[in-house]
Amino acid sequence: MLPMKSRYALKALVFLARHQADGPVPVAGIAAAEAIPVKFLEAILLELRNSGILTSRRGPTGGYQLRVEPETVHLGDVIRNLSGPMAPLPCLSKTAYHRCTECVDEATCAVRLLMADVHAATLRIVDGTTLAQLVARVDASAVGEAEGQSERCRPEQGPVSAKLDFID
Amino acid sequence: MLPMKSRYALKALVFLARHQADGPVPVAGIAAAEAIPVKFLEAILLELRNSGILTSRRGPTGGYQLRVEPETVHLGDVIRNLSGPMAPLPCLSKTAYHRCTECVDEATCAVRLLMADVHAATLRIVDGTTLAQLVARVDASAVGEAEGQSERCRPEQGPVSAKLDFID
Protein backbone atom coordinates (compact mmCIF):
# COMPACT_ATOMS: atom_id res chain seq x y z
CA MET A 1 0.00 0.00 0.00
CA LEU A 2 1.25 3.41 -0.95
CA PRO A 3 1.43 5.42 2.30
CA MET A 4 -0.98 8.30 2.79
CA LYS A 5 2.00 10.62 3.05
CA SER A 6 2.96 9.92 -0.54
CA ARG A 7 -0.63 9.97 -1.76
CA TYR A 8 -1.23 13.38 -0.25
CA ALA A 9 2.08 14.62 -1.58
CA LEU A 10 1.27 13.62 -5.14
CA LYS A 11 -2.13 15.24 -4.95
CA ALA A 12 -0.65 18.41 -3.54
CA LEU A 13 2.01 18.54 -6.24
CA VAL A 14 -0.52 18.09 -9.00
CA PHE A 15 -2.53 20.88 -7.43
CA LEU A 16 0.51 23.13 -7.22
CA ALA A 17 1.48 22.36 -10.79
CA ARG A 18 -1.96 23.52 -11.85
CA HIS A 19 -1.70 26.73 -9.83
CA GLN A 20 1.85 27.60 -10.78
CA ALA A 21 0.82 31.03 -12.02
CA ASP A 22 -1.10 31.97 -8.86
CA GLY A 23 1.97 32.57 -6.77
CA PRO A 24 2.32 30.96 -3.32
CA VAL A 25 -0.63 28.83 -2.23
CA PRO A 26 -1.29 28.41 1.52
CA VAL A 27 -1.51 24.92 2.99
CA ALA A 28 -5.09 25.45 4.08
CA GLY A 29 -6.13 26.05 0.50
CA ILE A 30 -4.63 22.83 -0.79
CA ALA A 31 -5.92 20.88 2.18
CA ALA A 32 -9.44 22.10 1.61
CA ALA A 33 -9.36 21.41 -2.11
CA GLU A 34 -7.96 17.90 -1.75
CA ALA A 35 -9.58 16.88 1.55
CA ILE A 36 -6.29 16.40 3.37
CA PRO A 37 -5.80 16.94 7.16
CA VAL A 38 -4.22 20.36 7.41
CA LYS A 39 -1.54 19.66 9.99
CA PHE A 40 -0.54 16.48 8.22
CA LEU A 41 -0.21 18.22 4.90
CA GLU A 42 1.77 20.94 6.59
CA ALA A 43 4.43 18.44 7.59
CA ILE A 44 4.44 16.87 4.13
CA LEU A 45 4.94 20.12 2.28
CA LEU A 46 7.67 21.03 4.69
CA GLU A 47 9.52 17.86 3.79
CA LEU A 48 9.05 18.53 0.12
CA ARG A 49 10.47 21.98 0.65
CA ASN A 50 13.50 20.63 2.48
CA SER A 51 14.07 18.18 -0.35
CA GLY A 52 14.21 21.08 -2.78
CA ILE A 53 11.04 20.59 -4.80
CA LEU A 54 9.06 23.40 -3.20
CA THR A 55 9.63 26.98 -2.17
CA SER A 56 7.83 28.59 0.74
CA ARG A 57 7.09 32.07 1.93
CA ARG A 58 5.82 32.92 5.40
CA GLY A 59 3.33 35.42 6.65
CA PRO A 60 0.25 36.74 4.89
CA THR A 61 0.20 36.10 1.13
CA GLY A 62 2.62 33.30 1.92
CA GLY A 63 2.39 29.65 1.02
CA TYR A 64 4.04 26.98 -1.08
CA GLN A 65 5.10 27.00 -4.68
CA LEU A 66 6.96 24.72 -7.06
CA ARG A 67 10.65 25.51 -7.11
CA VAL A 68 11.41 23.58 -10.30
CA GLU A 69 9.55 22.89 -13.52
CA PRO A 70 7.03 20.02 -13.38
CA GLU A 71 8.93 18.36 -16.24
CA THR A 72 11.93 17.82 -13.98
CA VAL A 73 10.07 16.33 -11.00
CA HIS A 74 10.35 12.55 -11.07
CA LEU A 75 7.57 11.01 -9.05
CA GLY A 76 9.77 8.25 -7.74
CA ASP A 77 11.92 10.81 -5.98
CA VAL A 78 8.84 12.30 -4.35
CA ILE A 79 7.75 8.97 -2.94
CA ARG A 80 11.27 8.11 -1.82
CA ASN A 81 11.79 11.41 -0.07
CA LEU A 82 8.61 11.03 1.94
CA SER A 83 8.19 7.32 2.54
CA GLY A 84 11.66 5.94 2.05
CA PRO A 85 12.84 3.42 -0.50
CA MET A 86 10.13 1.33 -2.12
CA ALA A 87 12.19 -1.80 -2.61
CA PRO A 88 10.07 -4.88 -1.82
CA LEU A 89 13.09 -6.51 -0.19
CA PRO A 90 15.89 -5.06 1.94
CA CYS A 91 18.44 -6.63 -0.40
CA LEU A 92 17.03 -4.75 -3.40
CA SER A 93 17.46 -1.23 -2.08
CA LYS A 94 20.48 0.76 -3.20
CA THR A 95 20.31 3.44 -0.53
CA ALA A 96 19.01 1.30 2.35
CA TYR A 97 20.51 -2.03 1.40
CA HIS A 98 21.00 -4.64 4.03
CA ARG A 99 21.44 -8.34 3.77
CA CYS A 100 18.41 -10.57 4.23
CA THR A 101 19.24 -12.49 7.37
CA GLU A 102 17.02 -15.35 6.33
CA CYS A 103 18.70 -15.97 2.99
CA VAL A 104 21.81 -18.08 2.70
CA ASP A 105 22.90 -17.07 -0.78
CA GLU A 106 21.70 -13.80 -2.23
CA ALA A 107 22.71 -14.72 -5.77
CA THR A 108 20.49 -17.80 -5.95
CA CYS A 109 17.60 -16.49 -3.85
CA ALA A 110 14.34 -17.20 -5.65
CA VAL A 111 12.43 -14.47 -3.83
CA ARG A 112 15.02 -11.91 -4.76
CA LEU A 113 15.06 -13.06 -8.35
CA LEU A 114 11.31 -12.59 -8.66
CA MET A 115 11.02 -9.34 -6.79
CA ALA A 116 13.94 -7.77 -8.60
CA ASP A 117 11.81 -7.77 -11.74
CA VAL A 118 8.85 -6.32 -9.88
CA HIS A 119 11.01 -3.63 -8.42
CA ALA A 120 12.59 -2.76 -11.75
CA ALA A 121 9.18 -2.51 -13.38
CA THR A 122 7.94 -0.24 -10.61
CA LEU A 123 10.94 2.04 -10.85
CA ARG A 124 10.67 2.26 -14.59
CA ILE A 125 7.20 3.71 -14.09
CA VAL A 126 7.54 5.97 -11.08
CA ASP A 127 10.96 7.30 -12.01
CA GLY A 128 10.07 7.47 -15.68
CA THR A 129 7.03 9.65 -15.03
CA THR A 130 7.33 13.34 -14.30
CA LEU A 131 4.87 15.59 -12.56
CA ALA A 132 4.15 17.28 -15.89
CA GLN A 133 3.34 13.94 -17.51
CA LEU A 134 1.02 13.03 -14.66
CA VAL A 135 -0.88 16.29 -14.95
CA ALA A 136 -1.17 15.73 -18.69
CA ARG A 137 -2.52 12.23 -18.13
CA VAL A 138 -5.14 13.47 -15.72
CA ASP A 139 -6.31 15.97 -18.27
CA ALA A 140 -6.33 13.34 -20.98
CA SER A 141 -8.32 10.93 -18.83
CA ALA A 142 -10.82 13.67 -18.00
CA VAL A 143 -11.36 14.31 -21.69
CA GLY A 144 -11.47 10.60 -22.47
CA GLU A 145 -14.05 10.17 -19.75
CA ALA A 146 -16.26 12.84 -21.30
CA GLU A 147 -15.98 11.03 -24.63
CA GLY A 148 -16.63 7.68 -23.00
CA GLN A 149 -13.09 6.52 -23.78
CA SER A 150 -10.63 5.23 -21.19
CA GLU A 151 -6.99 5.86 -22.00
CA ARG A 152 -6.02 2.48 -20.55
CA CYS A 153 -8.08 0.39 -22.91
CA ARG A 154 -5.62 -0.20 -25.71
CA PRO A 155 -6.20 -3.41 -27.65
CA GLU A 156 -2.56 -3.48 -28.80
CA GLN A 157 0.26 -4.61 -26.49
CA GLY A 158 -2.02 -7.26 -25.01
CA PRO A 159 -1.41 -8.79 -21.59
CA VAL A 160 0.77 -11.83 -21.09
CA SER A 161 -2.24 -13.99 -20.39
CA ALA A 162 -5.72 -12.84 -21.29
CA LYS A 163 -7.28 -13.68 -17.95
CA LEU A 164 -4.44 -12.12 -15.99
CA ASP A 165 -5.09 -8.51 -16.93
CA PHE A 166 -6.08 -6.58 -13.80
CA ILE A 167 -6.94 -9.28 -11.36
CA ASP A 168 -6.17 -7.66 -8.05
CA MET B 1 7.94 -4.61 1.51
CA LEU B 2 6.97 -8.14 0.67
CA PRO B 3 5.76 -9.71 3.95
CA MET B 4 7.84 -12.46 5.53
CA LYS B 5 4.88 -14.77 5.19
CA SER B 6 5.07 -14.57 1.42
CA ARG B 7 8.85 -14.72 1.33
CA TYR B 8 8.88 -17.88 3.40
CA ALA B 9 6.09 -19.34 1.33
CA LEU B 10 7.95 -18.80 -1.92
CA LYS B 11 11.10 -20.31 -0.51
CA ALA B 12 9.20 -23.31 0.81
CA LEU B 13 7.45 -23.83 -2.52
CA VAL B 14 10.70 -23.73 -4.43
CA PHE B 15 12.09 -26.24 -1.97
CA LEU B 16 9.07 -28.50 -2.38
CA ALA B 17 9.23 -28.22 -6.15
CA ARG B 18 12.80 -29.44 -5.97
CA HIS B 19 11.87 -32.36 -3.71
CA GLN B 20 8.76 -33.40 -5.55
CA ALA B 21 10.04 -36.96 -5.96
CA ASP B 22 10.89 -37.42 -2.28
CA GLY B 23 7.31 -37.79 -1.14
CA PRO B 24 5.99 -35.75 1.80
CA VAL B 25 8.53 -33.44 3.42
CA PRO B 26 8.06 -32.53 7.11
CA VAL B 27 7.90 -28.87 8.10
CA ALA B 28 10.98 -29.19 10.26
CA GLY B 29 13.01 -30.25 7.26
CA ILE B 30 12.05 -27.25 5.18
CA ALA B 31 12.45 -24.90 8.11
CA ALA B 32 15.95 -26.14 8.79
CA ALA B 33 17.01 -25.94 5.16
CA GLU B 34 15.66 -22.44 4.61
CA ALA B 35 16.24 -20.95 8.06
CA ILE B 36 12.57 -20.30 8.75
CA PRO B 37 10.96 -20.33 12.24
CA VAL B 38 9.29 -23.74 12.47
CA LYS B 39 5.97 -22.72 14.00
CA PHE B 40 5.61 -19.84 11.62
CA LEU B 41 6.25 -22.01 8.61
CA GLU B 42 3.78 -24.51 9.98
CA ALA B 43 1.03 -21.94 9.80
CA ILE B 44 2.08 -20.85 6.33
CA LEU B 45 2.08 -24.33 4.86
CA LEU B 46 -1.27 -24.95 6.44
CA GLU B 47 -2.70 -21.97 4.63
CA LEU B 48 -1.16 -23.10 1.38
CA ARG B 49 -2.74 -26.47 1.91
CA ASN B 50 -6.14 -24.95 2.57
CA SER B 51 -5.79 -22.91 -0.59
CA GLY B 52 -5.29 -26.08 -2.53
CA ILE B 53 -1.74 -26.02 -3.78
CA LEU B 54 -0.31 -28.36 -1.14
CA THR B 55 -1.23 -31.80 0.15
CA SER B 56 -0.43 -32.97 3.65
CA ARG B 57 -0.17 -36.28 5.43
CA ARG B 58 -0.06 -36.67 9.18
CA GLY B 59 1.86 -38.95 11.45
CA PRO B 60 5.34 -40.40 10.93
CA THR B 61 6.54 -40.25 7.30
CA GLY B 62 4.07 -37.41 6.94
CA GLY B 63 4.65 -33.91 5.69
CA TYR B 64 3.77 -31.54 2.88
CA GLN B 65 3.84 -32.07 -0.84
CA LEU B 66 2.83 -30.16 -3.95
CA ARG B 67 -0.70 -31.02 -5.00
CA VAL B 68 -0.43 -29.54 -8.49
CA GLU B 69 2.32 -29.25 -11.06
CA PRO B 70 4.76 -26.34 -10.56
CA GLU B 71 3.85 -25.13 -14.06
CA THR B 72 0.33 -24.34 -12.89
CA VAL B 73 1.24 -22.42 -9.73
CA HIS B 74 1.07 -18.68 -10.38
CA LEU B 75 3.17 -16.85 -7.83
CA GLY B 76 0.74 -13.98 -7.62
CA ASP B 77 -1.89 -16.31 -6.26
CA VAL B 78 0.52 -17.53 -3.60
CA ILE B 79 1.21 -14.02 -2.39
CA ARG B 80 -2.46 -13.08 -2.50
CA ASN B 81 -3.55 -16.15 -0.56
CA LEU B 82 -1.11 -15.43 2.24
CA SER B 83 -0.79 -11.68 2.44
CA GLY B 84 -3.92 -10.45 0.77
CA PRO B 85 -4.26 -8.31 -2.33
CA MET B 86 -1.14 -6.41 -3.32
CA ALA B 87 -2.89 -3.40 -4.80
CA PRO B 88 -1.03 -0.22 -3.82
CA LEU B 89 -4.37 1.55 -3.39
CA PRO B 90 -7.72 0.33 -2.04
CA CYS B 91 -9.40 1.53 -5.22
CA LEU B 92 -7.20 -0.69 -7.38
CA SER B 93 -8.09 -4.02 -5.81
CA LYS B 94 -10.67 -6.19 -7.52
CA THR B 95 -11.37 -8.51 -4.60
CA ALA B 96 -10.95 -5.99 -1.76
CA TYR B 97 -12.01 -2.84 -3.53
CA HIS B 98 -13.23 0.08 -1.55
CA ARG B 99 -13.49 3.69 -2.41
CA CYS B 100 -10.70 6.03 -1.36
CA THR B 101 -12.40 8.31 1.10
CA GLU B 102 -9.91 11.07 0.41
CA CYS B 103 -10.51 11.20 -3.34
CA VAL B 104 -13.34 13.20 -4.83
CA ASP B 105 -13.37 11.70 -8.31
CA GLU B 106 -11.83 8.30 -8.90
CA ALA B 107 -11.73 8.71 -12.67
CA THR B 108 -9.50 11.78 -12.57
CA CYS B 109 -7.39 10.84 -9.54
CA ALA B 110 -3.74 11.39 -10.36
CA VAL B 111 -2.51 8.99 -7.71
CA ARG B 112 -4.74 6.27 -9.01
CA LEU B 113 -3.68 6.92 -12.57
CA LEU B 114 -0.03 6.51 -11.69
CA MET B 115 -0.37 3.52 -9.39
CA ALA B 116 -2.64 1.68 -11.79
CA ASP B 117 0.32 1.32 -14.10
CA VAL B 118 2.57 0.19 -11.27
CA HIS B 119 0.01 -2.34 -10.18
CA ALA B 120 -0.52 -3.67 -13.68
CA ALA B 121 3.21 -4.06 -14.17
CA THR B 122 3.53 -5.92 -10.89
CA LEU B 123 0.67 -8.26 -11.70
CA ARG B 124 2.05 -8.95 -15.14
CA ILE B 125 5.18 -10.28 -13.46
CA VAL B 126 3.92 -12.13 -10.40
CA ASP B 127 0.89 -13.63 -12.14
CA GLY B 128 2.84 -14.28 -15.31
CA THR B 129 5.50 -16.28 -13.50
CA THR B 130 4.91 -19.85 -12.42
CA LEU B 131 6.68 -21.81 -9.74
CA ALA B 132 8.32 -23.91 -12.44
CA GLN B 133 9.67 -20.81 -14.18
CA LEU B 134 11.03 -19.48 -10.90
CA VAL B 135 12.87 -22.72 -10.17
CA ALA B 136 14.28 -22.64 -13.69
CA ARG B 137 15.47 -19.09 -13.22
CA VAL B 138 17.21 -19.94 -9.98
CA ASP B 139 19.04 -22.76 -11.71
CA ALA B 140 19.94 -20.51 -14.63
CA SER B 141 21.26 -17.82 -12.32
CA ALA B 142 23.31 -20.37 -10.41
CA VAL B 143 24.92 -21.52 -13.64
CA GLY B 144 25.36 -17.95 -14.81
CA GLU B 145 27.03 -17.10 -11.54
CA ALA B 146 29.50 -19.93 -11.97
CA GLU B 147 30.31 -18.61 -15.43
CA GLY B 148 30.55 -15.06 -14.14
CA GLN B 149 27.43 -14.06 -16.07
CA SER B 150 24.36 -12.45 -14.54
CA GLU B 151 21.11 -13.21 -16.31
CA ARG B 152 19.85 -9.68 -15.68
CA CYS B 153 22.53 -7.90 -17.64
CA ARG B 154 20.97 -7.77 -21.08
CA PRO B 155 22.15 -4.85 -23.19
CA GLU B 156 19.02 -5.01 -25.34
CA GLN B 157 15.67 -3.62 -24.15
CA GLY B 158 17.45 -0.71 -22.50
CA PRO B 159 15.91 1.24 -19.62
CA VAL B 160 13.74 4.27 -20.16
CA SER B 161 16.45 6.56 -18.91
CA ALA B 162 20.02 5.38 -18.53
CA LYS B 163 20.51 6.77 -15.06
CA LEU B 164 17.18 5.45 -13.83
CA ASP B 165 17.98 1.78 -14.06
CA PHE B 166 17.97 0.30 -10.56
CA ILE B 167 18.09 3.31 -8.32
CA ASP B 168 16.32 2.12 -5.25
Place this chain on the structure above:
DNA sequence: CCCAATTCCTATCATCGCGATAGGTTTACT
Protein backbone atom coordinates in the same frame (compact mmCIF):
# COMPACT_ATOMS: atom_id res chain seq x y z
C1' DC C 1 4.10 49.61 14.73
C1' DC C 2 0.95 46.20 15.77
C1' DC C 3 -1.89 42.41 14.24
C1' DA C 4 -3.02 38.56 11.77
C1' DA C 5 -1.80 35.03 8.60
C1' DT C 6 1.17 31.78 7.60
C1' DT C 7 5.21 28.71 7.79
C1' DC C 8 7.94 26.14 10.84
C1' DC C 9 9.14 23.07 14.73
C1' DT C 10 8.65 19.43 18.56
C1' DA C 11 6.23 16.32 21.03
C1' DT C 12 2.83 13.05 21.62
C1' DC C 13 -0.86 9.85 20.78
C1' DA C 14 -3.86 5.73 19.30
C1' DT C 15 -4.15 2.14 16.46
C1' DC C 16 -2.96 -1.70 13.72
C1' DG C 17 -0.50 -5.08 11.17
C1' DC C 18 3.26 -8.02 11.44
C1' DG C 19 6.38 -11.57 12.85
C1' DA C 20 6.70 -14.78 16.09
C1' DT C 21 5.81 -18.04 20.15
C1' DA C 22 3.30 -21.10 23.34
C1' DG C 23 0.81 -25.01 24.26
C1' DG C 24 -1.89 -28.04 23.20
C1' DT C 25 -5.18 -31.78 20.08
C1' DT C 26 -5.63 -34.98 16.51
C1' DT C 27 -4.07 -38.23 13.12
C1' DA C 28 -1.47 -42.16 11.56
C1' DC C 29 2.67 -44.97 10.92
C1' DT C 30 5.63 -48.77 13.19
Place this chain on the structure above:
DNA sequence: AGTAAACCTATCGCGATGATAGGAATTGGG
Protein backbone atom coordinates in the same frame (compact mmCIF):
# COMPACT_ATOMS: atom_id res chain seq x y z
C1' DA D 1 1.54 -48.46 22.85
C1' DG D 2 4.57 -45.04 21.44
C1' DT D 3 5.96 -41.54 18.60
C1' DA D 4 6.17 -38.30 14.85
C1' DA D 5 4.01 -35.47 12.50
C1' DA D 6 0.05 -32.18 11.03
C1' DC D 7 -3.36 -29.27 12.94
C1' DC D 8 -5.57 -25.65 15.87
C1' DT D 9 -6.18 -21.40 19.02
C1' DA D 10 -4.58 -17.93 21.59
C1' DT D 11 -1.44 -14.47 22.68
C1' DC D 12 2.42 -11.17 22.66
C1' DG D 13 5.91 -7.47 21.61
C1' DC D 14 7.08 -4.18 18.53
C1' DG D 15 7.40 -0.70 15.17
C1' DA D 16 5.37 1.94 11.58
C1' DT D 17 1.66 4.74 10.38
C1' DG D 18 -1.65 8.41 10.37
C1' DA D 19 -2.87 12.03 12.90
C1' DT D 20 -3.21 15.84 16.57
C1' DA D 21 -1.67 19.45 19.91
C1' DG D 22 0.56 23.47 20.97
C1' DG D 23 3.32 26.64 20.21
C1' DA D 24 7.57 29.70 18.00
C1' DA D 25 9.26 32.34 14.21
C1' DT D 26 8.48 35.13 10.20
C1' DT D 27 6.32 38.58 7.28
C1' DG D 28 3.01 41.34 4.96
C1' DG D 29 -1.07 44.69 5.49
C1' DG D 30 -3.40 48.32 8.03
